[in-house]
Amino acid sequence: MSAAPEELEQAFDxxxxxxxxxxxxxxxxxxxxxxxxxxxxxxxxxxxxxxxxEGNWILRAPSLxxxxxxxxxxxxxxGHGMYLYAAAETLGVDRAELxxxxxxxxxxxxxxxNYPALSWADIGVIGWLxxxxxxxxxxxxxxxxxxxxxxxxIRICKEESFHQRQGYELLMAMMRGTDAQRAMVQDxxxxxxxPSLMMFGPPDGDSPNTQQSMQWRIKRHTNDELRQxxxxxxAPQAEALGVTLPDPQLRWNPERGAHDYGEPDWEELKQVISxxxxxxxxxxxxxxxxxxxxxxxxxxxTAYAAxxxxxxxxxxxA
Amino acid sequence: MTPAESGGPAPRDSWPLFEVFIRGKRxxxxxxxxxxxxxxxxxxxxxxRDLYTRRNEGVSIWVVDAAAITASSPEEKDPFFAPSGDKxxxxxxxxSIPDDVPHL
Numbered sequence: 001m002s003a004a005p006e007e008l009e010q011a012f013d014x015x016x017x018x019x020x021x022x023x024x025x026x027x028x029x030x031x032x033x034x035x036x037x038x039x040x041x042x043x044x045x046x047x048x049x050x051x052x053x054e055g056n057w058i059l060r061a062p063s064l065x066x067x068x069x070x071x072x073x074x075x076x077x078x079g080h081g082m083y084l085y086a087a088a089e090t091l092g093v094d095r096a097e098l099x100x101x102x103x104x105x106x107x108x109x110x111x112x113x114n115y116p117a118l119s120w121a122d123i124g125v126i127g128w129l130x131x132x133x134x135x136x137x138x139x140x141x142x143x144x145x146x147x148x149x150x151x152x153x154i155r156i157c158k159e160e161s162f163h164q165r166q167g168y169e170l171l172m173a174m175m176r177g178t179d180a181q182r183a184m185v186q187d188x189x190x191x192x193x194x195p196s197l198m199m200f201g202p203p204d205g206d207s208p209n210t211q212q213s214m215q216w217r218i219k220r221h222t223n224d225e226l227r228q229x230x231x232x233x234x235a236p237q238a239e240a241l242g243v244t245l246p247d248p249q250l251r252w253n254p255e256r257g258a259h260d261y262g263e264p265d266w267e268e269l270k271q272v273i274s275x276x277x278x279x280x281x282x283x284x285x286x287x288x289x290x291x292x293x294x295x296x297x298x299x300x301x302t303a304y305a306a307x308x309x310x311x312x313x314x315x316x317x318a
Numbered sequence: 319m320t321p322a323e324s325g326g327p328a329p330r331d332s333w334p335l336f337e338v339f340i341r342g343k344r345x346x347x348x349x350x351x352x353x354x355x356x357x358x359x360x361x362x363x364x365x366x367r368d369l370y371t372r373r374n375e376g377v378s379i380w381v382v383d384a385a386a387i388t389a390s391s392p393e394e395k396d397p398f399f400a401p402s403g404d405k406x407x408x409x410x411x412x413x414s415i416p417d418d419v420p421h422l
Contacts, residue, residue, distance in 0.1 A: 025392045072372075079369050089335070095355065096332045152352070159373070216416045282344065305357035 016217050021147035024090035032216055033243045035147050035209070037091050038107070040219065043103045044084035045109035049283050051077045053117040054126060062120060067167050070123065076163065078160075087148040103288040111269060112199050115191070115276030120182035122176055122192070127167015128241075129189075129196040130232065134158050136230045137200065140220035149218075167205045168237065175242050189238070190246045197261075200227040206266070231259045335384040336362040338369075341375035348380050359383070 008027040015022055022028055051074050085095040101107040112130055116305065117123060121301035136158065141153040174181040201207055201223040213219040221229075233251070238245050249262040271277065332351050333355040337347035351370050356362035362381040371379070390398050405414050 023392070025389075027392075075368075075372065079372060082354065082369055089353075094332060154353075238379060298333075301357040301361060305361070308358060 012156065016145050019143075019145075020151060021145045022177040024061040031212075033091055033219075035216070035218065037093055038090055039213075040084055040088040040149055041093070041098045041101070042082050042096065042108050042110075045087060045107060046113065047077045047081035047084060047103075047134065049109045049113045049287060051115060052283055052286055053115070053279075054123060057117060057120065057123050060120070061123075073166065075129075077157050078154075080159070083152040083155055084149075087146075087152045090148045099291060103284060103291060105275065105284055107275065109283075110199060111272040111277065112195050114272050114279045115195050115277065116279055118191070119184050120186060121171065121181070121188035124167045124170035124174065124185065125192045127163050127165075128171060128237070129162060129167075129192050130163070130208050131167060132234060132237075133196045133199045135164060136226050136233070142224075142316070143217075145217035165222070170243055171243075172241050185241075186243050189243045192261060193246050194231070194264050194268075197227055197230070197264045197273075198266075198272075200224075200230065202266060202269065212266060228258055231261050235259050264273055327412075333357050335367070336381040337384050338362075338366045339380040339382070340366075340370060341378040342375060343377055348378065351375075353384065364399065 009029065012022065012026065012028055015026070022032075028313070054070060054076050054077075058067060058070050061070050077308075085098060088098060089095055098107065107132070112133075115125060135157065138153055138157050141152055142157055144150045144153065171185050174185050204210060204222045204224045208224050210219060210222055214222070235245065235250065235252075247262045249260060251260055252258075253260045275281075327328050334357075335353055336359070338351050340351050341348045342373055354362060355368055356365050356366050359381055363379060366379050366381055370376070402408070
């Protein structure tokens with residue numbers, strides 16, 4: 001006995017309109033399901049690929065303290081990827097399938113991870129700006145209409161604030177150091193500022209999916225609203241740190257009660273998204289190699305589990 | 319895929335899905351926190367520790383093969399829960415007692 005399609009659609013719309021959560025076994029429009037799978041998979045892939053620029057610095061960390069912190073952070077990224085793959089799976093896809101799509105470049109991840117981490121200061125700036133931008137994006141997702149995604153985001157946001165603070169603290173330490181160290185921080189800030197602004201996606205006028213996603217309450221704010229929030233949050237942090245954000249147009253506008261800022265290079269964003277960023281090929285090649293060289297571990301674990309299960313059955317029969 | 323969390327198709331060739339429940343501290347119930355794949359229950363327990371308790375979130379973990387969970391279906395939501403819907407007298411607020419009667 002099943003309800004008529006229009007009744008199902010009405011029930012779904014009512015749930016979303018009442019700000020209640022949609023759960024995996026509820027009826028949902030196919031387009032809603034597809035949008036969520038695409039978004040959650042892309043988010044999960046970003047966490048997994050995001051381990052690479054930082055993982056590369058674990059062996060180069062300047063002290064045991066910094067090494068332990070960075071290791072914990074990279075472990076968190078792996079964990080965040082797993083939470084998100086699990087959320088995507090509740091929509092009827094398989095994690096293995098998503099991993100395949102990632103390494104075959106059929107699904108995307110955040111453009112930011114296609115930039116290289118060139119110096120130790122980059123590790124601090126990634127925490128401060130990249131994770132700061134991620135927090136801006138992710139906090140509203142804690143109220144996303146799809147229950148498993150919202151719950152994953154709550155866990156992630158709790159853990160993410162450590163990421164941002166450790167980055168800022170690392171930069172403060174470098175700013176108290178030598179001129180060369182201060183120059184490294186400024187250089188890293190110059191390189192990461194614009195790509196961080198691009199993390200919020202294209203400008204609203206050029207973001208065709210935003211309206212539908214907001215109607216479904218997957219998204220709560222437009223790209224430009226979140227970008228503005230990030231700029232307003234970050235400008236005083238840059239001042240406290242003693243670095244200059246590389247935007248001559250950046251200034252407080254008392255009439256708007258917000259900062260004015262320059263236009264990111266959207267052509268660059270398009271290029272990086274379409275695969276022509278500085279590290280796209282390297283990131284995917286590395287992910288593929290890790291997947292392939294880990295295959296024997298997965299096979300061995302499966303074989304061991306099968307053997308244990310067989311022994312248990314034989315033991316019970318004897 | 320788990321009957322509790324999904325109506326999707328069964329996964330292809332992958333490890334079974336386990337649902338993870340964590341007791342945050344002594345005196346509290348185990349609460350569902352998420353799921354993970356593992357080749358067997360013992361590995362699931364280890365993975366759950368690494369994935370869901372990196373910051374002392376728990377003192378005890380249960381992992382349950384998702385296929386072993388029996389769940390009510392969302393379609394039968396109304397009739398299934400209807401028996402408790404019309405029994406307002408099961409709630410203390412159903413009974414009006416004068417304000418000056420103490421301890422009630």
